Amino acid sequence: MKICILPGDGIGPEIMAEAVRVLQALDLGCEMTEALLGGCAVDATGDPYPEATQRLAQEADAVLLGAVGGPQWDDLPRAQRPERGLLGIRKQLGLFANLRPAILYPELANASTLKPEIVAGLDILIVRELTGDIYFGQPRGVETRDVDGHQERFGYNTMHYSESEIRRIVRVAFEAARRRHRKLCSVDKMNVLETTQLWRDVASETASEYPDVELSHMLVDNAAMQLVRNPKQFDVIVTGNMFGDILSDEASMLTGSIGMLPSASLDANNKGLYEPCHGSAPDIAGQGVANPLATILSVAMMLRYTFGREGEALRIESAVKKVLAQGCRTADIYEAGTRRVGTRAMGDAVLAAL
Numbered sequence: 001m002k003i004c005i006l007p008g009d010g011i012g013p014e015i016m017a018e019a020v021r022v023l024q025a026l027d028l029g030c031e032m033t034e035a036l037l038g039g040c041a042v043d044a045t046g047d048p049y050p051e052a053t054q055r056l057a058q059e060a061d062a063v064l065l066g067a068v069g070g071p072q073w074d075d076l077p078r079a080q081r082p083e084r085g086l087l088g089i090r091k092q093l094g095l096f097a098n099l100r101p102a103i104l105y106p107e108l109a110n111a112s113t114l115k116p117e118i119v120a121g122l123d124i125l126i127v128r129e130l131t132g133d134i135y136f137g138q139p140r141g142v143e144t145r146d147v148d149g150h151q152e153r154f155g156y157n158t159m160h161y162s163e164s165e166i167r168r169i170v171r172v173a174f175e176a177a178r179r180r181h182r183k184l185c186s187v188d189k190m191n192v193l194e195t196t197q198l199w200r201d202v203a204s205e206t207a208s209e210y211p212d213v214e215l216s217h218m219l220v221d222n223a224a225m226q227l228v229r230n231p232k233q234f235d236v237i238v239t240g241n242m243f244g245d246i247l248s249d250e251a252s253m254l255t256g257s258i259g260m261l262p263s264a265s266l267d268a269n270n271k272g273l274y275e276p277c278h279g280s281a282p283d284i285a286g287q288g289v290a291n292p293l294a295t296i297l298s299v300a301m302m303l304r305y306t307f308g309r310e311g312e313a314l315r316i317e318s319a320v321k322k323v324l325a326q327g328c329r330t331a332d333i334y335e336a337g338t339r340r341v342g343t344r345a346m347g348d349a350v351l352a353a354l
């Protein structure tokens with residue numbers, strides 16, 4: 001079990017330290033190597049995804065990532081932005097399938113901004129395509145052009161998907177739905193965008209391979225609305241890179257805190273990159289108050305999807321449920337009557353529960 005550890009920027013190193021302690025406590029004999037990705041890599045080498053990191057990530061069976069980015073790198077040229085490191089590793093490793101579960105732990109029902117009865121028992125999975133779409137489409141850029149007879153700056157990006165790119169992510173979503181409640185909702189914007197008409201057609205064609213799963217389609221604007229109106233109507237959602245980025249942030253907040261949600265990004269052979277859904281939170285970095293649970297739960301996803309260790313994955317997830325039941329809360333999920341703890345103490349509590 002070769003694991004490449006990329007703590008990244010901001011709160012990344014703090015939350016990663018707790019996740020690594022959990023992994024070590026399981027005593028699985030994994031081999032861990034640490035490397036730089038994001039802003040810390042730019043500072044050290046000028047490159048957000050340096051070659052040394054590329055080599056370690058390619059050799060590893062799985063990559064565990066904290067978070068990247070921060071305001072100090074905002075003015076850099078686009079190719080050096082920390083986010084480029086993240087997009088680069090996703091693309092290079094072929095991690096096209098991004099799984100983002102949004103589960104509401106009953107203890108956190110009041111942490112959501114939605115009424116408890118709307119979100120109680122929520123358990124949805126967003127399957128986001130991660131290596132295509134307008135994120136990677138060429139041509140792209142900003143340049144000065146002649147527009148209606150005068151010169152002005154002109155910005156453009158290109159949205160595209162091939163049939164095979166759509167089919168492979170839709171299949172991942174159908175397989176996931178099969179292991180859950182057998183309902184799949186494919187999200188597109190076919191009333192305006194040709195690319196997403198193709199998306200809808202391919203999803204419908206693929207459905208014949210999965211007669212046991214019920215497929216529906218929804219336009220993305222409606223899906224955004226339905227997610228806050230009645231989120232429990234969804235089981236699995238599958239969508240493209242851009243819509244998936246937006247809808248997964250929205251879905252995360254249904255659960256009370258984006259600080260709770262893990263994610264997996266998988267290639268065709270279950271090699272994966274695992275990271276919390278949240279960002280590097282520069283405003284609270286270095287204070288020891290960030291919530292490490294999303295990263296700890298990402299370790300559980302890694303054990304499940306890349307290493308097939310369902311038993312250990314469940315142990316981590318039960319330990320997290322136990323500390324929540326005990327009333328341990330980091331600042332992002334704190335409410336009156338619970339016990340406020342920092343990053344390290346939350347890690348300690350999970351270790352004790354394990």
Ligand code: IPM
Nearest residue numbers: 069083084086087245248277
């Ligand atoms: C995410 C993030 C990234 C994305 C950024 C940091 C490039 O928002 O993982 O959702 O847009 O994919």
Ligand code: MG
Nearest residue numbers: 245246248249
């Ligand atoms: Mg995002």
